[in-house]
Amino acid sequence: MNEWLDPLLLSRWQFGLTTMYHFIFVPLTIGMALTVAIFQTAWVRTDKAKYLQLTHFFGKIFLINVAMGVVTGIVQEFQFGMNWSDYSRFVGDVFGAPLAFEGIVAFFLEATFIGLWIFGWDKLPKKIHLGTIWMTVVGSIASAYFILAANAFMQNPIAYTINEEKGRAELTSIWELLTNPIALAAFPHTIFACFMVSAGLIISVAAWHLYRNQHLETMRPALKFGLWMMVIAGVLTTLAGDQLGLAMVDAQPMKMAAAEALYHTATGANASFSVFTLGTPDGVHELFSVRIPYLLSFLSTHTFDGTVEGINNLQAQYVTLYGPGDYTPTIWITYWAFRWMIGLGLAHMLVAVVGLWLTRGGRSPQRTWVWKIAILSFPMSLLAMSVGWVFTEMGRQPWLVFGLMRTADGVSPGVTGVEILISLIVFTLLYGILAVVEFKLILKAVQKGPDDAPVQDAESGAHQHAVTVY
Amino acid sequence: MDLTILWFWIIAFMFIGYFVLDGFDFGVGMSLPFLGRDDTDRRVLINTIGPVWDLNETWVIVAGASLFAAFPEWYATMFSGFYLPLLLILVALILRGVSFEYRHQRPESSWKKWFDGLIIVGSAVPAFLWGVAFANIVRGVKLNANHDYIGTLFDLLNPYALLGGITTLLLFFVHGVVFVSLKTEGDIRMRARKLATKAGIVTIVAAATFLAWTTLAYGTVASALLAALAAALLIASFLANLRGAERLAFALMAGTIGLVVLTLFASLFPDVMPASNDPANSLTIANASSSTYTLGVISWTALIGMPVILLYQGWTYWVFRKRIGRAHIDLAAH
Numbered sequence: 001m002n003e004w005l006d007p008l009l010l011s012r013w014q015f016g017l018t019t020m021y022h023f024i025f026v027p028l029t030i031g032m033a034l035t036v037a038i039f040q041t042a043w044v045r046t047d048k049a050k051y052l053q054l055t056h057f058f059g060k061i062f063l064i065n066v067a068m069g070v071v072t073g074i075v076q077e078f079q080f081g082m083n084w085s086d087y088s089r090f091v092g093d094v095f096g097a098p099l100a101f102e103g104i105v106a107f108f109l110e111a112t113f114i115g116l117w118i119f120g121w122d123k124l125p126k127k128i129h130l131g132t133i134w135m136t137v138v139g140s141i142a143s144a145y146f147i148l149a150a151n152a153f154m155q156n157p158i159a160y161t162i163n164e165e166k167g168r169a170e171l172t173s174i175w176e177l178l179t180n181p182i183a184l185a186a187f188p189h190t191i192f193a194c195f196m197v198s199a200g201l202i203i204s205v206a207a208w209h210l211y212r213n214q215h216l217e218t219m220r221p222a223l224k225f226g227l228w229m230m231v232i233a234g235v236l237t238t239l240a241g242d243q244l245g246l247a248m249v250d251a252q253p254m255k256m257a258a259a260e261a262l263y264h265t266a267t268g269a270n271a272s273f274s275v276f277t278l279g280t281p282d283g284v285h286e287l288f289s290v291r292i293p294y295l296l297s298f299l300s301t302h303t304f305d306g307t308v309e310g311i312n313n314l315q316a317q318y319v320t321l322y323g324p325g326d327y328t329p330t331i332w333i334t335y336w337a338f339r340w341m342i343g344l345g346l347a348h349m350l351v352a353v354v355g356l357w358l359t360r361g362g363r364s365p366q367r368t369w370v371w372k373i374a375i376l377s378f379p380m381s382l383l384a385m386s387v388g389w390v391f392t393e394m395g396r397q398p399w400l401v402f403g404l405m406r407t408a409d410g411v412s413p414g415v416t417g418v419e420i421l422i423s424l425i426v427f428t429l430l431y432g433i434l435a436v437v438e439f440k441l442i443l444k445a446v447q448k449g450p451d452d453a454p455v456q457d458a459e460s461g462a463h464q465h466a467v468t469v470y
Numbered sequence: 471m472d473l474t475i476l477w478f479w480i481i482a483f484m485f486i487g488y489f490v491l492d493g494f495d496f497g498v499g500m501s502l503p504f505l506g507r508d509d510t511d512r513r514v515l516i517n518t519i520g521p522v523w524d525l526n527e528t529w530v531i532v533a534g535a536s537l538f539a540a541f542p543e544w545y546a547t548m549f550s551g552f553y554l555p556l557l558l559i560l561v562a563l564i565l566r567g568v569s570f571e572y573r574h575q576r577p578e579s580s581w582k583k584w585f586d587g588l589i590i591v592g593s594a595v596p597a598f599l600w601g602v603a604f605a606n607i608v609r610g611v612k613l614n615a616n617h618d619y620i621g622t623l624f625d626l627l628n629p630y631a632l633l634g635g636i637t638t639l640l641l642f643f644v645h646g647v648v649f650v651s652l653k654t655e656g657d658i659r660m661r662a663r664k665l666a667t668k669a670g671i672v673t674i675v676a677a678a679t680f681l682a683w684t685t686l687a688y689g690t691v692a693s694a695l696l697a698a699l700a701a702a703l704l705i706a707s708f709l710a711n712l713r714g715a716e717r718l719a720f721a722l723m724a725g726t727i728g729l730v731v732l733t734l735f736a737s738l739f740p741d742v743m744p745a746s747n748d749p750a751n752s753l754t755i756a757n758a759s760s761s762t763y764t765l766g767v768i769s770w771t772a773l774i775g776m777p778v779i780l781l782y783q784g785w786t787y788w789v790f791r792k793r794i795g796r797a798h799i800d801l802a803a804h
Binding site: 066068070074077080091099103104108118123413444470 | 513516517521527528532539540542545547548549554563564567570571572573574614619620761763764768772782790
């Protein structure tokens, strides 16, 4: 068969493409919902017009994203069955439950209350209307928990038993499944990273306006908010990431070895973390590197004399356990994705800290390049998030469910390569076009800046809300 | 009751929820070229579903996830077997969803026309294809011993399934038009009533034929009764609309759609996806379902969750209960 029509390869590309794309809108929805909720709360409590302006301004950017998040999310829900039917058959009994939870507990909440928030400005009392955006926040965060619990099963399968007769995994404890150590660590890591992405967006937008010396009364507080959000969320993401690293070493030692391209088991000072490596393309031979001794030992075990298992060692163990085969992920991808994730994350925490210092006490930096770097916050934070997911999912390969099912065994046997090629082309084109439209609309909304404060009623002092319509 | 059977009916309930709710969204979308004489009209139409289309659409996500959790084999076979039709449905739902949000972002009429077109197509395609899909499930498809679909795309386009597609398309169309008459005021409301009458006649013919075919070819006593009741409600809705009883007409349409779905599920029972080539390969409630433990877990979730969901979704509809007219659009900020 023509190798370009390999259903496995095409299905992997499609899942990767659609998931990465979907996950542009997920952090924006989660983080921006929280941001908007905070601004609106500030407005309800202080009655200051600038907070209302900020609510509407970031609310508009938020809404342009939400539609995309919702519709690309349906693709995710359908794709397990469409492209990975044997996977669905094998894990449905376990994996389906958190997805059903997600739908019943979280999605309905999010989808219903967001409608109430958008169209309810003139129909609901002020505080109830504020409640609707907070319910949206709760719904979006809860949905993240359930999907990460489902994903955690793929990284670290627990709470199941194999039913030989039916040839599938069956759930033994929902509580154990939902408190998977990987889920408990991945959840805060992902959520705080989502907040970093939206903080990045706020910083970029506010810096763009401040650099042009416009909308100062709203964009100054917005910048300050974004910078603080970035610093706080950044610290929490790092701490949670550290916990996730420990859980990962426990559950998937191969992933940590692949993250460091560590071929030989190392202890103590030898378990060093390379900041940068030049080597042969396969990563096996090193030509030049900058290394921090002990750091890998610390990241993996929280001690300086710990032992980190190497790829060669693990590969040999897995062959004994699971039979002949290659159990090593693509090393150059995991190695560099891991570094870019950490590097970009730390870089924009640094940007935020420096930004807070430069703008202290209402100062405004005069140098152009300072603002230009600040404007880059958003694309950088989004990239950090994306490579983080590339690392965690590519690092799981060749497994679909670690130790239980190989990716090659999960693909739909009945779907032909031609069909998947068609869908891959359709999604690529459709998502590509929508990305352009979406980007232009957001850019337009951002550049327009906040609207003037809504008219205040002369007698009551209340803000008059225009009727919202499509 | 056996949990597997309970979940068969919960899945039916989820799809009823989806088709009754997103059904009128599809109908409103398809009615744009018939009822929307100018941009203001079209905005009135779109705004009748503005606050609720998202929550309505969420029903299909929850139905899909519930199917995955309760009947993994059914989910896997159906979604991989209907690969290209589902791709079309996904593309349509994506285009429709973003169009609602994008349409009003720019004032140019060429921009709006683009998204009007996408809303119409994005509503009609799923309205038709969901009928084709479910009719094929009832009719039976070719499955191998691993329960993988082994037919072709053209096997799915048989006369019975196509009639099923036409039936859901028309049912959703009338459902949406009746919804418009219930949710708007002025001229457009009257035009919606008239259109519902005209389309109602065609719909009654199509639906009656489809229900009769279903009953004769695949029916049981129970499904025959449900089919008869569905037909009766459809005719009653038609009469209610003639008399201008909008609320009643809408409620009866919702009942009709619910009963049509129940007819199909009752015809399926106790199979979930019969194999037309060899009954031994059929997916049944028994061989497609999850373990008792998993079904128990999701039963509790659904039992506690669904009443709360119905409550706050009902509240949403109550908040947005007022009719919309051209005056509302002119008042709006953008």
